[in-house]
Amino acid sequence: MKYVRALLTAVLVAIAATAVAQAGAAAESATARKFSALRTQPLALEAFLREMPKGGDLHNHLSGSIYAESYLRWAAEDQLCLIVATYTLAAPPCDLGAGKPPVTSVMQNSALYNDTIDAMSMRNWPAGVNGHHHFFQAFGKFGLTSAARVGDMLAEVTARAAAEHVSYLELMLTPDGGVASRLGREAGWPRDGAVQTGLAQLRTKLLASGWSDVLAQARQRLDAFEARRRDVLKCGTSEADAGCLVTVRYIAQVQRAASREEVFAQILAGFEIATNEPRVVGLNLVQPEDDPIALRDFALHMDMIAFLRPFYPNVHVTLHAGELSDSLVPPEAMRSHIRESVRTGKATRIGHGADAMQEDDPYGLMRELAAKKVLVEIALSSNDMILGVRGTRHPLRTYLQYGVPVALVTDDYGVARSTHTLEWVKAVQEHGLDYLTMKRMIRNSIEYCFADAQTKGRLKQSLENAFHQFEQQETAAASKR
Secondary structure: OHHHHHHHHHHHHHHHHHHHHHHHHHHHHHHHHHHHHOOOOHHHHHHHHHHOOOEEEEEEEOHHHOOHHHHHHHHHHOOOEEEOOOOEEEOOOOEHHHOEOEHHHHOOOHHHHHHHHHHOOOOOOOOOOOHHHHHHHHHHHOHHHHHHOHHHHHHHHHHHHHHOOEEEEEEEEOOOOOHHHHHHHHHOOOOOOOHHHHHHHHHHHHHOOOOHHHHHHHHHHHHHHHHHHHHHHOOOOOOOOHHHHOEEEEEEEEEOOOOHHHHHHHHHHHHHHHHHOOOEEEEEEEOOOOOHHHHHOHHHHHHHHHHHHHHOOOOEEEEEEOOOOOOOOOHHHHOOHHHHHHHOOOOOEEEEOOOHHHOOOHHHHHHHHHHHOOEEEEOHHHHHHHHOOOHHHOOHHHHHHOOOOEEEOOEOHHHHOOOHHHHHHHHHHHHOOOHHHHHHHHHHHHHOOOOOHHHHHHHHHHHHHHHHHHHHHHHHHHHOO
């Protein structure tokens, strides 16, 4: 009798599971049909995409993800000044007559306020002005405030992520505040001519040079940033912002345009911090890939990573590669950066990959990325503004055609004046993505994230629950029309 009851229970459970699966498939199909009908309705499309679960944003420079308005508000609170000639925030004393008014007065001057926002972002990007230069020059203008307000910045990006149904962020920053760079400068570049021997000597020298400060500073700074985030968002109170629920991990950034010894020290710091501090889950090389130092030392940087990686086998590496175009560099500069970032740099994710079709044997590269399951972080607005690569000139559709895993990312959406939602709008309008393709890309953003297995499992389940709820709501809404 017990066997019969157990068998009956198993059958009923199977029937219920089948019914739930069928209902879920029906809701997914109905949502896909609704999405298809919205393609020619820009406002309705944006509303749909705003409410759609978006998973994670895996390529997000924290300082570039803040709107200029926030930087100016914080600068006014901190009693900073603005150098009007360059629209750059500066420390006091302020001097209105010398073209260095307090930011509080800038906030009361509509014309100057708006000109400053334009200078600190791509808003009203001037015709005839090089987008690449305008974009990267913006960071120096608000650098004083971005260095002092990291906790507030963290609160802003997590609150915005929650409002746009993004559940996970990997944010690029310098965890140790530059301690490793200083130690690298003090150590100097090895005199030994052999690269591998020199790198070994430099690693030994750095680890014996007060290196404990690197990890100590990283932990202290992250603790302070996150405490400020919790305070601003009122986490743990009845008034807590939804941003408190967004999971955040950090990518240690390496300034690739620095001296060789500084770059090596920063890479070493990235590996060391990520090994010992669970909130830091990987490292990446930042700054323009077309910078003359970055171009000259590209192969050396890959060798540095390859040398250090065996010491830290569990640390993840994602690399900016292929953020180039023929409007910026000669053809030979675009022949191998993506491929070498994967083969030598052992990157498991590639940031941008916009020049993939200019690399040697591009279709072979596509097959290699697909076979190795290397995810490409697609940053459409950034590639458009900085590189002039957009629409059919962007390789997104080719990546999809060859089965390369991809995920949509924001890169520097504050400077770009974009949002998580607007990146999806651009993807749909310029690349004709259907609902199921978007859903696969969103799932990739969690599947290929660098979070630990337990956190990733939780995020996956949360994402599936969010999709189920979203599709049920979209199906119910459609039935009422």
